[in-house]
Amino acid sequence: MKQVKRRKKTLRTFVQIFFFIVIALITVNHALEEKGMATIPLFASASTHAVCPFGGVVTLGQLFTSGTFISKIHESSIVLMIAAFLIAILFGPAFCGWVCPFGTVQEFVGKIGKKIFGNRYNRILSPKIDRPLRFLRYVVLLWVLYSTTVTGKLIFADYDPYYALFNFWSGEVAISGIVILFIILLLSLLVERPFCKYACPYGALLGLFNLVRIFGIRRRDSSCINCKACDKACPMNITVSTAEKVRNHQCISCLKCTSEAACPVPRTVEFAGGGKEA
């Protein structure tokens, strides 16, 4: 059983690394091209904004009203937005758990934090403080949508740690973005995925799909031994052990809580859709 679990865990890590490398090479190529330098062969060149599905979301207002894109956003963002929405309708915010390169980076930094802080890692904030903070990302989402629609510019780019991560070396990143990136990476040593939990506007939007998604985390009460391994495994601190279906807006569909990974009892916590088990 242990061997199988390790293989499954590696699969998600592999997918994360794959998307991280693809995005990194594409955006580095773009910066090299902009500077008139030799580019990396076999890889396309595109700006970070062009390969971010959230760009598609923030340009929707202008696209519907004037038929144009906001500055720095192109058709590719719309395509990626649709793909991410399709995935979200089916599987919830799997984009966050499996694809987003910035989520991956936070997770990897978190592995160092886990070694330093042991059991205290990702359990530092009390629920009284933590719970209301989880709704902060919706405030960020509203602010980003409003300011982008009003100005027609990517206002968030100056504060976006994801953009800063891939472009910090290019000289095009605002100092605010670099400072926020640095803070997020530091916080990642204490809390798993702090940006995803508290500030990511796209995570906030995709999180809403947890309420309507077709496939989701389900726990079979009859075989549950109440060991709470699922709770401990959840990077987003969701209490899986008391829910039949996880509808929490913070779930990122990483499958860490399932019987494929943390849950020691086969077919007890599963990623499933449809009616009741036959």
Add this chain to the structure above:
Amino acid sequence: MRQFNISGKILALSIVLLFGLSIGGSMIIGYWRTESSKIPTRIESGPFAGAYDPAAIKGSYTFENIESAFKIPVAQLAEAFVFAVSGEPETTQPKSFEAYPQPAEGEVGTDSMRLFVSLYTSIPYEAEEDTRLPYTALALLRREGKLDEARWAELKDRYGVEMESPNEVPKAPTSETGSTLEIKGNTTYGQLFDAGLTTLTIEEVIGIKAGNRDQVIRDHLGAAGLEFSQYKALLQKKVDNVQK
């Protein structure tokens, strides 16, 4: 109804496939674009309906893109924004303007190009509050007859700024005494050139095409209906700056 379980393997495959198919499908139908088409949108209504809209110029457009849309020669764009032309003018982009030393107030950036194109083509565009135009751009507009004297003076006060030009390489003073050139009634353009001023810098001040080397500035300006005394101090300032 039966429950369908999804394993990590299927989820991983679905994610990669959905992204792959979406990107591939959009490429097949020609919708996939990761950069702008470099063709500005057209104005939809009003007296300029059908014309390319200066407001649609993006920072990533090259001077060549702007030339093909608005029929402004690259050479003139390069002259107007000479401070930012360090390599091939054709590939220079307005977004590069921001990387150069900016004036104390306002900014010379992509919006400056929109404003310049608007003034050149007479297609209306309302520039942002802090947008500024280099004197070189205003001088070119005046020389090309895009602005009358009154409008030029108004725009010079409202938008005009000095941008440090890479062509303004300080040279050693070459006046007879070896000291700073003092502009007088008999000073020629050749003396200005020798003092380190470029043709562009001179034209930026006087707003018309500079004369020949041997031509006396006062006579040349007088022939163009301009008062030498109005430009003497400005030219002197330029000379002083270059020779500092």
